[in-house]
Amino acid sequence: MNKFTRIFKNMVVLQILQDCFRQARHQLVSNKLRSFLTLLGISIGIFCIIAVMSAVDSLEKNIIQSFEKLGNDVLYIDKFSWEEEPGSSYWKYVNRPKPSKEDFDAIKKKSKLMEAASLMIFIPGRTIKYKNNYVEGSYMAGITDDYNKVVKFDLEEGRYISFSEFQIGTNVAILGNKLAKAIFPKGDGLGKEINIYGQHYNVVGILKEEGESMINVMPYDEAIFIAWNNAKKVVNVGDDSNWGTLLSVKAKQHVDVDELKYELASIIRPVRSLKPRDEDNFSINKISILTNIVSNIFGILNLAGLFIGSFAMLVGAVGVANIMFVSVKERTPLIGIKMAIGAKRFYILLEYLIEAVILCVFGGIIGVALVWLILLFVSKALNFEIEMSVFNIVIGLFLSVLVGLISGIFPALKASRMDPVEAIRK
Numbered sequence: 001m002n003k004f005t006r007i008f009k010n011m012v013v014l015q016i017l018q019d020c021f022r023q024a025r026h027q028l029v030s031n032k033l034r035s036f037l038t039l040l041g042i043s044i045g046i047f048c049i050i051a052v053m054s055a056v057d058s059l060e061k062n063i064i065q066s067f068e069k070l071g072n073d074v075l076y077i078d079k080f081s082w083e084e085e086p087g088s089s090y091w092k093y094v095n096r097p098k099p100s101k102e103d104f105d106a107i108k109k110k111s112k113l114m115e116a117a118s119l120m121i122f123i124p125g126r127t128i129k130y131k132n133n134y135v136e137g138s139y140m141a142g143i144t145d146d147y148n149k150v151v152k153f154d155l156e157e158g159r160y161i162s163f164s165e166f167q168i169g170t171n172v173a174i175l176g177n178k179l180a181k182a183i184f185p186k187g188d189g190l191g192k193e194i195n196i197y198g199q200h201y202n203v204v205g206i207l208k209e210e211g212e213s214m215i216n217v218m219p220y221d222e223a224i225f226i227a228w229n230n231a232k233k234v235v236n237v238g239d240d241s242n243w244g245t246l247l248s249v250k251a252k253q254h255v256d257v258d259e260l261k262y263e264l265a266s267i268i269r270p271v272r273s274l275k276p277r278d279e280d281n282f283s284i285n286k287i288s289i290l291t292n293i294v295s296n297i298f299g300i301l302n303l304a305g306l307f308i309g310s311f312a313m314l315v316g317a318v319g320v321a322n323i324m325f326v327s328v329k330e331r332t333p334l335i336g337i338k339m340a341i342g343a344k345r346f347y348i349l350l351e352y353l354i355e356a357v358i359l360c361v362f363g364g365i366i367g368v369a370l371v372w373l374i375l376l377f378v379s380k381a382l383n384f385e386i387e388m389s390v391f392n393i394v395i396g397l398f399l400s401v402l403v404g405l406i407s408g409i410f411p412a413l414k415a416s417r418m419d420p421v422e423a424i425r426k
Contacts, residue, residue: 081093
C-alpha cells in the first residue's frame with residue numbers, strides 16, 4: 001500500500017510540474033508586453049551580476065597568472081615590502097641598501113634550503129641598434145648565471161649564456177621577442193651583432209613571446225639580457241649606483257618558503273652588520289603576497305557587481321510577484337474547484353511557487369545568454385580572453401531561483417489559503 005501511495009504522490013508532483021510549465025508558458029504568451037517588462041528586470045539583474053563577475057574573474061586570473069610566472073616557490077629580496085603601499089611607506093624604505101653582490105654571494109655560499117639564486121640589475125631606457133634599425137626605451141638587465149633556474153625563461157631560438165661567458169663577461173645578449181622582431185624584421189637576428197653603449201653584442205638567444213597580459217611584471221618581450229660581469233663593464237653596479245637590483249632565491253623541492261625566508265634573513269643580517277636588536281633593512285617578499293592582494297581587491301569588485309545587479313533583480317522580483325497575483329486572481333474559480341475535488345493546500349502553494357520560479361529562471365537564462373554573447377564579442381574585439389565560468393552560470397541560475405521563491409511565496413500563500421466555496425463563486 002505504501003508503495004502505491006508513493007507512486008501516486010510522485011505522479012501528482014509530476015502533474016503539478018507539468019501544469020506549472022504549461023501555465024508559465026501561457027503567462028508569457030498571453031501577456032507578451034507585461035511578461036517582457038517583467039523578465040527584462042530579471043534578465044538585466046542577472047546580466048549585471050554575471051557580466052561583472054566574469055569580467056572580474058578573467059582580469060583576476062590574468063593578473064595572478066602574470067605574477068605566478070615569477071614562481072610560487074621563489075623569494076624576492078628587495079628594499080621595499082610588497083605588503084605595504086609604496087607611497088605611504090616610501091621614506092621608510094628609500095634609505096635602505098639595495099640587494100648587493102655581497103648578499104648574493106653569502107646566500108650562494110651558506111644557504112642549505114635554496115635550489116638556486118640569482119641577482120639582477122635593471123638598466124632602463126637603452127637604445128639598441130642594428131645597422132639602420134634601432135629601438136629606444138628598452139631596458140637592459142644584467143643577470144647572474146642561475147637566473148634561468150630561478151625564473152621561467154623560455155627560449156624560442158638559440159641558447160642561454162654559457163657559464164664561461166658569465167665568468168668572463170663576454171659581449172653576448174639574449175633578446176626579448178618583440179625587441180628582436182623590431183630590430184630584425186626578417187627574423188634573422190640569431191648570431192647578429194647589435195650595438196649598445198657603443199659596444200657590439202652577439203645575439204645568442206631570443207625569448208619566446210610572453211603574449212598579452214594585463215600586467216607585465218617583467219617585460220621580457222622588450223628586454224635585453226646580458227651577463228652580470230658584462231654589465232659591470234658598461235655601468236656602475238655597486239651599492240652607490242642608480243640602478244635597481246633584485247635578488248631572487250628559489251626553494252628546494254619540498255622546502256617551505258617560510259623556512260627559506262628565515263634562513264635567508266639569518267644569512268643577510270650578518271652581511272649587513274645588523275645587531276640582534278636592529279630592525280631588518282631589507283624585505284623578503286613572495287608572490288602569494290601580491291596574489292592575495294589581487295584576490296581581495298577583486299572580491300570587493302564582485303560584491304559591488306552583486307550589489308548593483310540586485311537592484312535590477314528587485315525590480316524584476318516585484319514584476320514577477322505582480323504577475324503571480326494577477327494569475328491567482330484570474331484563476332481563483334479554478335483554485336476553488338481543485339480544492340473542492342481534494343487538492344491539498346500544499347500542492348496549490350507548490351504549483352504557484354514553481355510557476356514563479358520558472359518565470360524567473362527563464363529570465364535568468366536570457367541574462368546568461370546575453371552575457372555569453374557580449375563577452376564573446378568583447379574578447380575578440382579586445383584580443384583578451386574573458387571567460388564565463390560554470391560557477392558564474394550556476395550563481396546566475398541560483399539567484400534566479402531565489403528571486404522566484406521570494407517573489408512567488410506571497411501569491412502562492414494567498415492561493416493556498418483560499419476558501420474553496422468563496423473561490424468558486426468568484
